[in-house]
Amino acid sequence: MNIRGFLETSFLDWDGKVSSVVFVPGCNFACPFCSNWLLVHEADSLPEVSLEKIDNFLRQRQDFIDGVVITGGEPTIHPDLIDLVKHFKAMGLLVKLDTNGTNPAVLSKLLAPDSKLIDYIAMDIKAPLNEKYALAAGTKVDLAKIRESIQLIMSSGVDYEFRTTVIPNILGQTEIEEIAKTIAGAKKYALQQFVPNHSLVKAMQALDPHPKETLLSFVEIAKKHVPATIARGV
Numbered sequence: 019m020n021i022r023g024f025l026e027t028s029f030l031d032w033d034g035k036v037s038s039v040v041f042v043p044g045c046n047f048a049c050p051f052c053s054n055w056l057l058v059h060e061a062d063s064l065p066e067v068s069l070e071k072i073d074n075f076l077r078q079r080q081d082f083i084d085g086v087v088i089t090g091g092e093p094t095i096h097p098d099l100i101d102l103v104k105h106f107k108a109m110g111l112l113v114k115l116d117t118n119g120t121n122p123a124v125l126s127k128l129l130a131p132d133s134k135l136i137d138y139i140a141m142d143i144k145a146p147l148n149e150k151y152a153l154a155a156g157t158k159v160d161l162a163k164i165r166e167s168i169q170l171i172m173s174s175g176v177d178y179e180f181r182t183t184v185i186p187n188i189l190g191q192t193e194i195e196e197i198a199k200t201i202a203g204a205k206k207y208a209l210q211q212f213v214p215n216h217s218l219v220k221a222m223q224a225l226d227p228h229p230k231e232t233l234l235s236f237v238e239i240a241k242k243h244v245p246a247t248i249a250r251g252v
């Protein structure tokens with residue numbers, strides 16, 4: 019597996035868990051607000067991290083690390099993702115997957131009731147499932163696949179969350195409510211504050227995030243449909 023980043027210890031990437039984070043390169047989206055764009059567009063400039071090095075760390079800290087977060091980029095574009103997940107599960111670790119939801123075929127294998135491969139999945143929902151999605155993702159998006167991934171995750175029995183980075187020039191109250199209606203009854207929905215500093219598109223770096231009070235008011239709106247809605251980064 020091509021791994022281009024490893025964070026040994028994180029208290030932020032999996033709520034309630036101490037995790038190590040594995041970063042895999044490349045993505046089939048080009049979100050203008052992407053802060054991981056180096057990993058997405060210039061991964062070859064980053065040193066490769068060997069699985070052996072990761073394993074050594076995890077073995078040494080197995081009494082402290084609960085699990086591994088596999089993130090990107092978009093992990094599901096890698097054919098050997100399932101092998102990587104199996105590798106960490108065989109070490110007795112919990113596994114969380116971050117995804118943009120574009121590959122329901124891969125998700126269905128990982129979430130199959132008899133596979134027990136994934137312990138937690140976090141899927142981004144970039145925008146309401148209409149023409150705004152392409153704006154937020156920076157590319158054409160097959161919305162049927164996004165819908166299929168949402169349904170798969172909600173019916174899987176695996177613990178999960180959906181999350182939206184609230185980009186101020188694309189997402190407001192109406193859009194957040196529309197997304198919340200699409201995932202009504204979900205186990206958890208996180209509204210993440212937009213951080214302009216490291217955005218892929220320079221123009222995004224000049225955008226002010228929604229004020230904290232506005233974001234918190236969106237949380238209240240979303241709660242009408244997903245009671246377990248939270249704010250992150252405010």
Ligand code: SF4
Pocket residue numbers: 045046047048049051052053054055058090091092118142155
């Ligand atoms: S889905 Fe968007 S934000 Fe996430 S890694 Fe890909 S381009 Fe970046």
